[in-house]
Amino acid sequence: MTTRLTLRRPDDWHLHLRDGAMLRAVLPESARHFARAIIMPNLVPPVVTADDAAAYRDRIRAALPEDADFTPLMTLYLTEESDPEDVARAAETGLVTAVKLYPAGATTNSASGVRDMDRVRPVLERMAAIGLPLCVHGEVTDPEVDIFDREAVFIDRVLDPLRRAVPGLRVVMEHLTTSDGVDYVREGGEDLGATITTHHLVINRNHLLVGGIRPHYYCLPVAKRERHRLALRAAATSGAGRFFLGTDSAPHPDHAKETACGCAGCFTATNTLSILAEVFEAEGALDRLEAFTSLNGPDFYRLPRNTGTIALEKGDAVEYPAAIQAGDDRVTVFDPGMPVHWRVVS
Ligand SMILES: NC(=O)N[C@@H](CC(=O)O)C(=O)O
Ligand SMILES: [Zn+2]
């Protein structure tokens, strides 16, 4: 029985760090284990221009613990006013690693997102020309479409037409939640990748709704049926190259989640690696964990793999805090609902 696991240092290809006191509270939780992370730009106001991204990167660097070895990979929030020149310059100087598409109204802080895809075509064409990836929150916002179908409908109505209209555009489907998404990525060729979160490998919609509504399991895209969770587990543990970890760790103060209209987002930075090791072990795929956490992502993004390593050991159930404190706010840590036995030891 394997009881020790050494992995190349992992990266998180989808992370929300927020700003201010929240940033200072959550950043060490990611920097402890991850070498790099794609930093989501959905602040209020959003990170739209190269100048915004440089200022946010500097605030993140300033909030890092002194001994941390962590590189934020910045993104720009795509709006209908985004300037192709500004985006291209930000990419060419190495300031940004990707651009993020939020359909307007699809998720937390997406009000400035895109309504009409035709209006962002010049930016997307420029991105295709320089190889700058587009990270996509893949849900339609049409009120007629059932929330459990929004990812599948997005693929048909928006993503597939977009990829045909802008050949060569490199796309990451963020936080996949359906077997439809898994199939589309499998068949999508080398310019299409996908992140999968830790929590979507663990919960289905029953966890959210059975026996009482559980706001800390509410995230977007919302967890789906069990068969979709199983498809995600199969994809993540397959070792297949274009699936990689993006935790989508998305902290909200407890008071904003435990309320009549609660925010979407699960905070998983603290215990993600322990949970993932448990999941991969259960699938008989511990030998493929490194591909998911540490190899496939940099390969897709055409960045060097990390050189350092991280070690996990299996033992008694790991104890981690139920919540962390962010200024005056409490932020509940994702509860996988099962004991996890793998702890990060170095
Ligand atoms: N995933 C979530 O449920 N929430 C994210 C936004 C997002 O990634 O869609 C957040 O910023 O809180
Ligand atoms: Zn999203």
Ligand SMILES: [Zn+2]
């Ligand atoms: Zn997110």
